Structure formats: C-alpha cells, structure tokens
Amino acid sequence: MHSTSAAGSSGRRVLAGLGALAVALSAGIAIAAPAQAAVTEVDDVTLRWAMSEEAGGGAYFGGCNFLVAGAAGNAGSSRVWTEADGFYQTEVGNVAIEKPTADGGWAQPTWATKCQNASGAAVGTGAGSTTGNQVVLSAGTGTVDTEAGTAEISWDGDYTVVFYGGLTYWTVSDPTLTVAADGSGTLTGTGSGWGASMEDPTLWEELTPAVIELATFTGLSVDADGFTATPEYLGVEVDPGEGVSPQVRTGANWGSFPQSYVTFQYATGQSSYWYSSGGAADPKKLAAPVAVAWTVDEGEPGESGDGDVPIEVIVPEPSEPEPGVFSWTIQGSGAVNLGTATANASGFAANGNLHSIAIEDTREGGQQFSISGVAGAFSSGSNTFAGGALGWTPALTGELAGVQPGAPVAAGNPGLGTTQTLVSASAGHALGTVTVDAQLALLAPANTPAGAYTSTLTLTALG
Numbered sequence: 001m002h003s004t005s006a007a008g009s010s011g012r013r014v015l016a017g018l019g020a021l022a023v024a025l026s027a028g029i030a031i032a033a034p035a036q037a038a039v040t041e042v043d044d045v046t047l048r049w050a051m052s053e054e055a056g057g058g059a060y061f062g063g064c065n066f067l068v069a070g071a072a073g074n075a076g077s078s079r080v081w082t083e084a085d086g087f088y089q090t091e092v093g094n095v096a097i098e099k100p101t102a103d104g105g106w107a108q109p110t111w112a113t114k115c116q117n118a119s120g121a122a123v124g125t126g127a128g129s130t131t132g133n134q135v136v137l138s139a140g141t142g143t144v145d146t147e148a149g150t151a152e153i154s155w156d157g158d159y160t161v162v163f164y165g166g167l168t169y170w171t172v173s174d175p176t177l178t179v180a181a182d183g184s185g186t187l188t189g190t191g192s193g194w195g196a197s198m199e200d201p202t203l204w205e206e207l208t209p210a211v212i213e214l215a216t217f218t219g220l221s222v223d224a225d226g227f228t229a230t231p232e233y234l235g236v237e238v239d240p241g242e243g244v245s246p247q248v249r250t251g252a253n254w255g256s257f258p259q260s261y262v263t264f265q266y267a268t269g270q271s272s273y274w275y276s277s278g279g280a281a282d283p284k285k286l287a288a289p290v291a292v293a294w295t296v297d298e299g300e301p302g303e304s305g306d307g308d309v310p311i312e313v314i315v316p317e318p319s320e321p322e323p324g325v326f327s328w329t330i331q332g333s334g335a336v337n338l339g340t341a342t343a344n345a346s347g348f349a350a351n352g353n354l355h356s357i358a359i360e361d362t363r364e365g366g367q368q369f370s371i372s373g374v375a376g377a378f379s380s381g382s383n384t385f386a387g388g389a390l391g392w393t394p395a396l397t398g399e400l401a402g403v404q405p406g407a408p409v410a411a412g413n414p415g416l417g418t419t420q421t422l423v424s425a426s427a428g429h430a431l432g433t434v435t436v437d438a439q440l441a442l443l444a445p446a447n448t449p450a451g452a453y454t455s456t457l458t459l460t461a462l463g
Contacts, residue, residue, distance in 0.1 A: 039460065045140030045153050045226070045294040047175070049215075053284035054273055055161060056099070056131035058124040062165020064115035067133050069095045071158040071171040071192070077204045078196040078269075081166035083111045094140075095157040099133040109133060127283040135159045137175060143460065144296055149222045150458060151179040152374060152419050153292070160193070161270075168196040168269040170207070175214065176418050177292065180376030181456055185217035185229075186386075187290065188418060196269040207267050211414045213258035213386075215290060224296040231287040233257065238275055241266040248278035253286060260413060324363035324431070326463050328371060331356040331435070338442055347389075348444040349411075353437065354392065359403075360433045361425065361463070366402065369463025370424040371436070375416040376458075378444070380451030385444055387455055388417025392438040402429025405436060411443035422459065 050056060051067070058064050062080045070092030073085075081087055090097040090108040098106040100118040109131070115122055116131065123129045142153035154176040162169040170193030179185040192209040215231035233255040238247055240262055248254055256262060256275035265271035276282045332355035341348035361369065375387030391411035396403065406421035423436040444453075 039143050039145045040296050041142075042144050042153070042294040042296065043141045044138065045142065045155075045292065047137040047140060047153075047155065047177070047293075048134050048291045050130075050132060050134045050288040051161065052274075052286060052288050053128070053130040054281060055288075056123065056133045057281070057284050058115070058122065058126075058129055059164045060125060062163075062167055064123055064131065064165065065161075065163045066109075066114045066131065067097050067135050068160040068162055068169075069097050069135075069158075070160065071173065072160040072162070072169055074194065074206075075166060075169075075204075078167045078194075078201055080164070081162070085166075087160075087166070088114065093157050094138045094155060095159050096136045096138070097133055097159070098136055099131050106134075125281065127280065130284065140177075140294075142177075144222060144294060146222055146224055146296055148181050149179070149183065149220075150181050151177065151185075151222050151294075152460075153177045153294070163270055163273060169193060170264075170268045170270070172214065173209075178374055178376075178418065179217075179220050179222055180387075180458075182376060182379075183218060183220045184377050185220045186213055186377075186417065187215040187217075187231075188212065188414060189214050191264045193268060195267045198269060207264075210260075210264055211418075212260040212264045214261060215287060216258055217290075226291070226293040228289055228291040230289045231257075233285075233287040238262045240271050240275060245272040245277040248276045248282070251276070251282065253282045255286070257287060324361070326361045326363055326367070326369060327359070328461055329358045331358055338440060341442065341444060343446075346443060347446040348442075348448060350442040350444075352440045354440055356397070357422075357436045357459075358433065359423070359436065361400075361429070362431050366425070366427065366429040366431055367463060368425055368427040368429070369461065371422045371459060371461045372406075372419050373416060373422055373457055373459045374419040376456040378453040378455040380449070380453040383449045383451055383453075385448050385453070386413070386415075386417050387457075388413050388415035389442055389444050390416045390455070390457070391441045391443070392416065392420070392422070393441070394422050394436060394438045396423070397435040397437060398433065400425070400430040400432050400434045402426045403434055411441045416457070419460075425463075 055065055069089045072087040088111050099109050101107050102118050117123050123131055137155040140153045140155040144151045158171050158173045160169055160171045172189040175189040177187050190209050191212045193207050195205040195207050197203040217229050217231055220229055236256045238256040238259045254276040262271055262274055265274055338350040338352035341350035375390045377384050377387050389411055391409045393408040394405035396405050403425040405423055409420045
C-alpha cells in the first residue's frame with residue numbers, strides 16, 4: 001500500500017463516511033483527508049470454529065452431526081453416509097477438522113471416532129453433549145490495521161456441515177472476514193450443496209450457490225495476535241420461512257444465526273437447527289466462539305510500553321534512488337450526498353458519485369497496483385443494515401494501457417460488504433496519470449426504519 005508522497009514508500013488508507021439515510025432514507029458519503037495508517041499485510045492466518053454444539057451433537061438418526069474437510073460429493077439421495085462413500089475427510093488443502101482429546105489437546109477424528117466426545121464416549125442429543133469438532137482454516141491472507149481496528153482476511157478452501165449422519169449436508173467455500181473500525185465484523189462464505197426435506201425423503205436437488213453471512217460480530221478488538229469472539233446469536237430475530245418451525249423468542253437461549261444463513265438452510269432442510277424453535281436442543285444451537293490468529297510484527301504504530309530496543313543498521317553501497325512515483329489523491333472533500341432514497345419494490349434506492357481519485361504512476365517498469373474498497377454496516381441508533389446494500393460502477397477518465405476499472409458491483413448481497421476492486425493495473429502497464437470515478441448505488445432493505453444512517457467505506461491501495 002503506497003501513499004501520495006513523492007517517494008511513494010509509506011502506507012495510507014482513505015476513509016469515507018457513508019452518511020445520513022434521513023427520514024425517507026437520505027444517504028451521503030463523507031471522504032476524510034488522506035491519513036497515515038498502520039496497515040500490515042498478513043498471511044498464514046488461522047480460523048477455528050465449532051459453529052455450535054449441535055454441529056457436533058448426537059442425532060436421533062444417523063449417529064451424529066459432524067464437520068468434514070472439503071466439499072462432499074453427491075450422495076444421490078438423502079441417506080446416511082457409509083465409510084465406503086469416501087465423503088468423510090479431515091484434511092483437504094487449507095482445511096482440517098479437529099476435535100478435543102482427553103489430555104486437553106486436539107486431534108483429527110476418524111470415521112470410527114467422529115461421533116465420540118473427548119473421553120471416547122458416543123455423544124447424545126442432550127444439551128452439552130457434543131464432540132466439539134472444529135473446522136480449522138489455515139493460510140488466510142489479507143490486511144490488518146491495529147491502529148484503526150480493521151481487518152480484511154480471506155481463506156481458500158471448503159468444508160461441509162453434515163447432519164443426521166448424511167441425510168442433509170451443505171458446503172461452505174472461501175470464507176472472508178471483514179472487521180470495521182467500529183468493532184463490527186462479518187464472516188461470509190459461499191454456501192452450496194443439496195436440498196433435502198424431513199417431510200419429503202425423496203427430495204434431493206442441487207442448490208444454487210449463494211453468498212451468506214456465516215457470523216456477525218460487535219465489539220471486536222483487533223490486536224497484533226488476532227481475536228477470539230462469540231458471534232451474535234442471543235436475541236437475534238429471523239424469519240425462518242413458511243412450512244418450518246417458527247422462531248421461539250422466549251427463554252434464556254432464544255436467538256439465531258444471521259438471516260441469510262437461515263434462509264439458505266430452508267433449502268438444505270437444516271433451518272430449525274440454527275435458530276431457537278422451542279425444542280430441548282435450543283441450548284446447543286448457540287453460535288460457538290470464533291478464534292482468528294494472525295501475527296503483526298512487534299513495533300507497529302499504536303503500540304506502547306517501556307523496554308530496551310536493540311538497533312542494527314547496514315550501510316549499503318551508494319545507489320541511485322528508484323525512479324518514478326506512485327500516488328493517488330482524492331479530488332474533493334466533504335460529503336458526497338446520495339440524496340433522498342426512493343422506495344421501490346425491492347427496498348429504498350439512492351444514487352450518487354464517489355469523489356474522483358487521481359492516480360499517477362511513473363515508476364520504472366510499470367509495477368502492478370490496485371485500489372479496492374469495502375463498506376461497513378450502516379447504522380442509525382440501534383437500527384442497522386449491511387454494507388452490502390451499497391454498490392458501485394467504476395469508470396476511468398483518461399487511458400493508460402494495462403489500467404482497468406473494476407467490475408460493476410450491484411447493490412445487495414454481497415455488494416460492497418466484501419472487498420471489491422475499484423481500479424487495477426497489470427505489471428508493465430503504461431506510465432502516466434489516470435482518474436477513476438465510481439457511480440454509487442444504494443438499495444436499503446424494504447423494512448429499514450427511517451433514520452440518518454452512517455457507515456464507513458475503506459479504500460485500500462496496494463502497489
């Protein structure tokens with residue numbers, strides 16, 4: 001990530017405040033002046049998650065519920081798996097499945113032990129009985145800014161969630177974690193798999209892949225080591241859909257996984273296992289804590305404390321400085337007003353334009369670069385809706401061979417709720433200047449209460 005300084009060697013991040021869905025949902029976007037940031041690229045990021053006790057609990061049929069590494073194949077019908085199917089795997093690429101052992105450690109289960117707890121006993125359907133199996137995602141990559149409290153991490157891999165021994169299962173692919181400066185966070189992934197129904201055992205159909213929110217967070221604190229946090233569940237209201245158990249909103253354990261998650265489960269046949277439905281298993285449905293671990297080098301900006309710091313320096317032979325600069329500058333300041341949103345059949349729509357961004361790259365060889373953006377959740381008091389409600393259509397003014405605007409991103413899931421490219425340049429591109437603009441489109445949900453909503457749009461340059 002580079003700044004607009006002449007040397008082009010220090011990092012920067014530009015924050016844009018998305019403001020004011022007022023009365024009928026008016027919206028604006030405020031661009032802050034460029035500021036130095038403590039953004040650090042990280043790799044080998046690990047995420048551990050059991051999802052819930054129910055995802056490792058005993059089942060009334062089929063033995064138990066369990067997690068599998070990789071995307072399971074087509075069983076051909078809603079049936080209990082056999083070992084001969086070859087679907088059960090505990091390590092595929094960057095994904096592994098582990099469960100606790102009696103000595104307090106972790107180990108990959110086997111087909112024979114997948115339904116056993118740490119003591120080796122078979123798990124049951126009662127509250128608290130679970131294998132504790134977890135999905136472990138490794139080799140995650142992205143950026144962390146401990147000073148701003150933000151992060152953007154993605155993983156390449158798949159894991160499958162199996163209930164009733166295989167009667168119903170589905171797959172999560174390529175999860176992405178986004179943490180905004182206000183401490184809110186979202187873990188998303190692409191869901192796919194096979195549709196089944198307890199009421200119709202003959203139903204078996206391939207599902208259309210869909211990006212869903214796996215977990216949402218509030219009050220996250222991003223530090224140099226990562227974080228462990230429990231996703232929102234208690235008190236979360238959802239609409240499970242017609243023909244399934246309604247959500248029960250009483251008792252100490254009522255709540256739900258995110259709405260898009262439950263909506264997807266309507267097709268898998270698992271919907272009532274991810275929200276409170278009034279059954280004895282409700283205490284097992286609560287979202288389990290998520291642990292994310294990364295390493296940011298000691299001494300990053302924003303750290304404090306006393307201590308002795310050894311200093312070493314190597315004086316090299318004199319050399320010519322690298323010719324050329326890379327810079328990007330916001331053309332304008334203040335709010336970009338999206339005006340007053342208009343109600344339509346899909347929700348509340350509003351439009352506007354991001355301030356132009358002037359880019360200059362005169363570095364020898366035309367090094368590749370990109371500028372991307374991600375929007376945090378919109379909020380007005382206690383009311384919120386996802387940053388994915390914002391979309392954009394990038395365009396260039398001027399032309400440099402090898403420099404391209406990002407693809408249009410429609411407002412909606414995922415929209416700008418996940419990192420999207422505004423502009424990019426391939427290695428060896430032509431040198432000079434170019435300006436990138438973006439038409440902004442907002443589509444707030446139809447049930448959004450009136451209010452003045454704000455969000456944060458973070459633009460990141462890598463080059």
